[in-house]
Amino acid sequence: MSGKVYLMGSGPGKLDYLTLRAFKLLSKAEVLIYDALVDSQILEFVPSNCLKIDVGKRGGLPSTEQATINQLLIEYCQKGKNVVRLKSGDPLIFGRVYPEMRSLHDAGCSFELVPGITSALAAPLLAGIPLTDKDKGRCFAVFSGHDTDILDWSALAKIETLVILMGGKSLAIIIEKLQAHGRSSDEPIAIIRNCSLVTQQIWFGTLADILDQTLDVSLSPSIIIIGQVVNLRIMSDHLPLRGQTILVTRAAEQSSQFSHLLLEQGANVIEMPALEIRPPSSWQGLDHAIANLNQFDWLILTSANGVEYFFNRLATLGKDTRALFGVKIAVVGKKTAATLKQHGIQPDFIPPEYVADSLCDHFPETLTQKKILFPRVETGGREVLVKDLTQRGATVIEVAAYESGCPETIDLQVGIALQQHQINIITFASSKTVQNFYTLIQQISNTPLSLLENVCIASIGPQTSKTCLELLGRVDLEAKEYTLEGLTDAIIQLIRSK
Known part of the structure; x- marks a missing residue:
């Protein structure tokens, strides 16, 4: 072959x-x-x-x-x-x-x-800098900053726009050589580090002041643009979250729909595994409930994890959705409803505002003598819903469908970003992610709340906000609609109001 x-x-x-x-x-x-x-x-x-x-x-x-x-x-x-x-x-x-x-x-x-x-073209473009212009940028040169001694600086100094790759360590030499061959100290310069990534940073200045701006900063990998075209920079405004670095706390095993929503609006997104989802310590309770599904009037599902683990266990026991015949289903949250629909089932009831707090108040029928199956997280779940249902006459059977825990260590990238104050907004979509986040940041600082100075803390809803206040001391933003889309909209409105 x-x-x-x-x-x-x-x-x-x-x-x-x-x-x-x-x-x-x-x-x-x-x-x-x-x-x-x-x-x-x-x-x-x-x-x-x-x-x-x-x-x-x-x-x-x-x-x-x-x-x-x-x-x-x-x-x-x-x-x-x-x-x-x-x-x-x-x-x-x-x-x-x-x-x-x-x-x-x-x-x-x-x-x-x-x-x-090539980043030589992409970096200036993504920074809104046109490499060519009929008056100020009729040509440009691209060169490496590695071997400065072999370059013809006399020729380079005469070219209107210079694009330099791998020049971070030799920036001082590059400036010295250009000025020695006639380039003005007022010449505009832009340095773009980590082009296109969540950690992208941009410095703007002149040959006279850029070294002071970047003192003690690692500029590798970076693209350096020198020339009058730097002053022509215009950033597109169709991406309202451009320039915002947002930390999304999520389950380690899950792809993040939320991250995708933020990326579409131009945000730099860092995902932090703050939850580990795993099977419960025992399947006994759920297995017994599945074997007796015909005894229940309602099945309540309050998370996408609950949906997935319930139906996976149903399949493991040799059953399918037909086993739910005669059982009505209530779900809390758009994502929970969407996950249920992936299994070919339309929920019978979704409470207004998509929150558990309004489920009892708006339940479509009397709860007296209703038998309800509630597959849920094994530990740390909310007790309010079960209490309200019981007070209204329902019999609630709680069974462990899955367990969620805190990762052992904080993600290295997240730790560095927090310590270097690179994050603008931290988002929380559940109380558990707040609790685990607080536990993890204590690993990297004796004063963990100091890591959150000048950082916006954004919550998906009232219960999550309550936990933010208890552990982090504040909450700066709460979604009006308690969904990921609602939280995205709230962040956009916040940035546009500044």
Whole structure:
């Protein structure tokens, strides 16, 4: 069999800027040999049985020798494998791909070059800086800031716009060289660090003051733009949350619908696993209830987790939705209702405002002598609903359907972002996430609440807000509609009002 190597660029960092061609090839890769990529989510697109080999290749840090990488590409290609060699940006712009092309060519291995969006173009664009302009930017040059001694600074100083990759460590030398060859100290400069990512930062200044602005700041990886076009910067206003870094607390095992809503509005989103969802300590109670479903009048489900664990257990016991014949279903929350509909069932009742507090007041029939099954979290759930139902004459059978716990350690990325005060807004969609968040931040600070200074604390509803007040001392924003969409809208209104 003859294999093939795809020398591929992954784009400037964020997963959104991966090309369609790259996505298709990644989904069929048998071997993935990759650099220290900016967005690790890209690796999730390869098949589960794909061999993944991390070869580093991040400037200034330990990495695999180029000769070893060349040999890996040849070896797996000759074994008949589809090999993806994944680099950040575009592979032919300071991607050091030529030695790999040469080695593959000399070994008679088939290869294909797959372009990626280079950060040299993406970074200024995403910062609203036009690289060209009919008056102030008729040409631009792109160069690396690694080897400043070999560059023709006299020629570079005459070019209207300069784009510099890998120049963070040599910024002082670059400024000195340009000024020595006639560039004005008032020349505008922009530095864009971690282009397109949630940790993106931008500094604007002049050659005279930019060093003071970035003193003691790591500028790697960054793109530097020098020229009058920097002053033409206009940011798009169709993304109201652009420039806001929002921490979303969520269950570790769940993909975040909320994160997607925020990303669509331009936010930088950091997800924090604050809950671990797992099976209950015993299935006995739920199994007994499922075996006697025909004795219940109502089934109440108050979370998407409750829905999933209930129906998974139903299937495990050899039953399906037909076992619910004659049992009405009430759900709390849009997400709970949506999860139930995925199982082909329309709920009989959803309380107004989507909260449990209004379930009893608006229940569609009298609760006297009604028998209700309530599959719920094993520990730490709210007792108010059960108390209200019981006071109104219902018999409530509570059974453990799942358990939620606190992760052992705080996510490293989240810890760094909190300590460096990079987060603008922290969102909470349940009391448990507030409790676990407070427990986790105590691991990284003796004064955990100091990490939240100048950070907006946003809550999905009254009960979550109450826990925020108890543990964090305040709540700055509460959604009017107690849903993820409602919380997103509330955040947008807050930012627009500033």
